[in-house]
Amino acid sequence: xxxxxxxxxxxxxxxxxxxxxxxxxxxxxxxxxxxxxxxxxxxxxxxxxxxxxxxxxxxxxxxxxxxxxxxxxxxxxxxxxxxxxxxxxxxxxxxxxxxxxxxxxxxxxxxxxxxxxxxxxxxxxxxxxxxxxxxxxxxxxxxxxxxxxxxxxxxxxxxxxxxxxxxxxxxxxxxxxxxxxxxxxxxxxxxxxxxxxxxxxxxxxxxxxxxxxxxxxxxxxxxxxxxxxxxxxxxxxxxxxxxxxxxxxxxxxxxxxxxxxxxxxxxxxxxxxxxxxxxxxxxxxxxxxxxxxxxxxxxxxxxxxxxxxxxxxxxxxxxxxxxxxxxxxxxxxxxxxxxxxxxxxxxxxxxxxxxxxxxxxxxxxxxxxxxxxxxxxxxxxxxxxxxxxxxxxxx
Amino acid sequence: xxxxxxxxxxxxxxxxxxxxxxxxxxxxxxxxxxxxxxxxxxxxxxxxxxxxxxxxxxxxxxxxxxxxxxxxxxxxxxxxxxxxxxxxxxxxxxxxxxxxxxxxxxxxxxxxxxxxxxxxxxxxxxxxxxxxxxxxxxxxxxxxxxxxxxxxxxxxxxxxxxxxxxxxxxxxxxxxxxxxxxxxxxxxxxxxxxxxxxxxxxxxxxxxxxxxxxxxxxxxxxxxxx
Numbered sequence: 001x002x003x004x005x006x007x008x009x010x011x012x013x014x015x016x017x018x019x020x021x022x023x024x025x026x027x028x029x030x031x032x033x034x035x036x037x038x039x040x041x042x043x044x045x046x047x048x049x050x051x052x053x054x055x056x057x058x059x060x061x062x063x064x065x066x067x068x069x070x071x072x073x074x075x076x077x078x079x080x081x082x083x084x085x086x087x088x089x090x091x092x093x094x095x096x097x098x099x100x101x102x103x104x105x106x107x108x109x110x111x112x113x114x115x116x117x118x119x120x121x122x123x124x125x126x127x128x129x130x131x132x133x134x135x136x137x138x139x140x141x142x143x144x145x146x147x148x149x150x151x152x153x154x155x156x157x158x159x160x161x162x163x164x165x166x167x168x169x170x171x172x173x174x175x176x177x178x179x180x181x182x183x184x185x186x187x188x189x190x191x192x193x194x195x196x197x198x199x200x201x202x203x204x205x206x207x208x209x210x211x212x213x214x215x216x217x218x219x220x221x222x223x224x225x226x227x228x229x230x231x232x233x234x235x236x237x238x239x240x241x242x243x244x245x246x247x248x249x250x251x252x253x254x255x256x257x258x259x260x261x262x263x264x265x266x267x268x269x270x271x272x273x274x275x276x277x278x279x280x281x282x283x284x285x286x287x288x289x290x291x292x293x294x295x296x297x298x299x300x301x302x303x304x305x306x307x308x309x310x311x312x313x314x315x316x317x318x319x320x321x322x323x324x325x326x327x328x329x330x331x332x333x334x335x336x337x338x339x340x341x342x343x344x345x346x347x348x349x350x351x352x353x354x355x356x357x358x359x360x361x362x363x364x365x366x367x368x369x370x371x372x373x374x375x376x377x378x379x380x381x382x383x384x385x386x387x388x389x390x391x392x393x394x395x
Numbered sequence: 396x397x398x399x400x401x402x403x404x405x406x407x408x409x410x411x412x413x414x415x416x417x418x419x420x421x422x423x424x425x426x427x428x429x430x431x432x433x434x435x436x437x438x439x440x441x442x443x444x445x446x447x448x449x450x451x452x453x454x455x456x457x458x459x460x461x462x463x464x465x466x467x468x469x470x471x472x473x474x475x476x477x478x479x480x481x482x483x484x485x486x487x488x489x490x491x492x493x494x495x496x497x498x499x500x501x502x503x504x505x506x507x508x509x510x511x512x513x514x515x516x517x518x519x520x521x522x523x524x525x526x527x528x529x530x531x532x533x534x535x536x537x538x539x540x541x542x543x544x545x546x547x548x549x550x551x552x553x554x555x556x557x558x559x560x561x562x563x564x565x566x567x568x569x570x571x572x573x574x575x576x577x578x579x580x581x582x583x584x585x586x587x588x589x590x591x592x593x594x595x596x597x598x599x600x601x602x603x604x605x606x607x608x609x610x611x612x613x614x615x616x617x618x619x620x621x
Binding site: 044045056057058060061063105106107109111112114117119120121122246247296298302303304358359360362 | 400403404406409412413416417419420444445447469470472586587588591592593595596598599
């Protein structure tokens with residue numbers, strides 16, 4: 001069944017995007033492969049499976065995780081629905097939203113929302129990413145006058161109010177902490193939250209979410225961006241009070257860009273445009289010739305190149321594409337090729353290259369490289385669905 | 396915030412997180428309800444987070460199972476029930492977890508657990524050694540146990556009660572400690588890049604063979620009915 005999509009809440013397709021027919025076919029195949037693979041990862045309660053990450057791996061607990069995987073899954077299925085009009089994609093977006101609704105705990109948090117730290121709750125930025133997915137879904141449903149939009153809206157709003165506002169908002173610092181007991185600020189995490197707050201402001205019509213919370217938080221992100229020198233535009237990973245941790249992850253820096261552009265769209269403040277432009281420039285400056293990115297860059301031209309993300313490069317590409325609106329120009333094809341080359345026979349994308357090469361004396365064939373993780377594949381899914389042309393019949 | 400909610404939101408350190416992940420994996424593989432014997436609600440909530448299937452919680456000296464189950468409503472992933480166990484019990488379990496045996500009652504409990512275990516049942520015991528004192532879980536209240544029994548003594552008690560010991564794994568042993576210290580040193584020397592590599596190495600060497608239990612804070616012992 002085909003239904004008419006309402007006002008667009010799908011990710012914008014990059015302006016003037018031209019994919020050769022081979023790449024366009026590969027993208028469409030990859031999208032359909034990911035959809036099938038996601039279905040195979042479903043368990044009672046949601047999408048499950050192991051997690052491998054820079055910080056920690058979660059290989060023993062492989063149950064459902066209500067974490068940032070839902071941001072990309074919901075957004076990706078909404079992209080497909082808007083581009084094809086096929087209601088089965090909307091149904092899958094709703095199924096994912098229903099996982100979050102059912103998994104909301106009495107305090108408003110989501111069950112097992114900590115991704116690599118699962119099982120556990122209060123995951124950041126994971127719960128904000130879930131909220132962002134829910135609010136996108138609610139917006140779409142409201143746009144077609146579907147009464148269930150309020151279920152998703154209320155779930156996200158409850159999480160934002162009960163967790164982020166009541167427990168993590170620091171009124172004196174004017175930003176969201178990463179932990180209620182510690183004065184810790186993590187730019188990329190609050191950037192995801194700022195996106196959710198802007199979405200909540202638009203959906204509810206209440207500007208307080210943007211004005212009182214999102215914009216001050218973005219201003220704090222600006223204070224964590226370096227100006228001048230080899231690291232110009234880089235955003236520090238986190239800070240404890242006045243102490244900034246001088247580690248720079250291209251992936252996480254790119255995750256800050258969409259929220260800065262939301263801030264720009266909200267009030268036209270040129271500082272956000274400049275910050276997004278400089279962040280994108282830094283990410284592009286450290287990009288390697290094969291289109292991949294180093295894992296982390298340190299002062300003094302040092303880095304840890306491995307593990308180099310594969311599936312997660314989808315998020316970087318999407319952020320860089322968004323940054324074109326503030327004048328960033330780049331050739332995305334090397335990174336898109338890097339991403340597409342990571343496709344596995346089962347339809348998923350491999351996680352990374354080089355997990356074993358981080359460790360002194362480590363192995364070259366670390367199995368974590370090839371392990372597909374839902375919470376990384378959703379990044380590839382969202383971006384690839386955003387590249388599909390509308391009504392092309394490819395999906 | 397209620398005490399139960401605070402416990403649920405508490406994040407365990409990596410030793411206990413990995414031990415409970417492995418233990419819950421055993422419980423989740425069983426067909427019927429699993430049995431959990433814990434000395435504190437601190438550990439019971441870790442099972443709530445990990446078990447989508449039914450789990451029976453057994454009251455112990457410092458753990459009131461009916462009260463815990465009542466408080467867990469809305470939080471438990473799977474069905475949580477309070478179990479009343481004795482030697483006349485007719486229910487037999489395929490998978491059992493015992494977290495932090497208490498010294499004074501360990502042998503009696505090991506025998507009781509043996510009496511309610513099915514043939515080929517698996518028992519997983521999480522026990523801590525004296526290095527536990529460095530773990531945050533033992534520096535705040537409620538503590539995981541009042542009079543904890545060391546992994547070596549647990550192994551002896553299990554054998555005496557008729558359990559066949561299969562394996563012991565220790566967490567955060569000497570190699571992991573050494574890598575962490577080296578990482579901290581390198582950070583101080585201005586080489587965070589090398590420090591991060593050492594932390595990766597720490598994770599890769601986090602689990603050690605069971606005989607190293609005196610040099611690690613937490614161990615997991617797996618046993619079967621003979």
